[in-house]
Amino acid sequence: MRFVPTFSLFEIMLVIVLLAVLAACIVPVVQAVMEETRVAKIVDVSDTLLAACKRYYVDTGQYAYEDERYAADFYHGLTKNDGRTGWRGPYINGLSPRDNPYGGLVYAGGGVSFDVDGDGSTDRSGPGNGVTFEKIPEGAARKINDRLDNGIPADDWKYTGRVVWLYMGPEVHGLLMVYLIGGTGN
Numbered sequence: 400m401r402f403v404p405t406f407s408l409f410e411i412m413l414v415i416v417l418l419a420v421l422a423a424c425i426v427p428v429v430q431a432v433m434e435e436t437r438v439a440k441i442v443d444v445s446d447t448l449l450a451a452c453k454r455y456y457v458d459t460g461q462y463a464y465e466d467e468r469y470a471a472d473f474y475h476g477l478t479k480n481d482g483r484t485g486w487r488g489p490y491i492n493g494l495s496p497r498d499n500p501y502g503g504l505v506y507a508g509g510g511v512s513f514d515v516d517g518d519g520s521t522d523r524s525g526p527g528n529g530v531t532f533e534k535i536p537e538g539a540a541r542k543i544n545d546r547l548d549n550g551i552p553a554d555d556w557k558y559t560g561r562v563v564w565l566y567m568g569p570e571v572h573g574l575l576m577v578y579l580i581g582g583t584g585n
Contacts, residue, residue: 437500438542444498445530445547445577448507451477451490452528452579459483462528462581465494466506477507501572503533513578517548517559527581535575540564543575 455463463476511527548560
């Protein structure tokens, strides 16, 4: 009879434990990298919309909308000629849920009310542009706030600076609103 080498139960358990420890070390690193990628995507979309809204304003003297929730051309001024004099777009290719790595809608619109400098008082309000991202978890919103509002001392980061985050319940998480341009004030 020929001897066939086999692994003992101890050896098999040792390999399983080592794989579990390795997985426990790698999974948090991969999750952190994925979260940073999502945060970077939102910051990038915000920066792209800021540039597009500025160009639109220079061309038309008005603030733009880009909102897939509505069909009328008025709500698509960054992608379609919305009838405003001076329009020289398209300024972006469009907005879709792909622009929000958390799966919610993203839309730009007029009307702003923000404490841009983080001192506790509204600095910019009235006609202007902001962008809203739906379904943003609080931890991600905090990281986005830190990137866009770095240097603004704010104990209550959710309501001060260029970034505002409102909790909307467990299904929606939160609305993240980023001030782009416009409004009057200090």
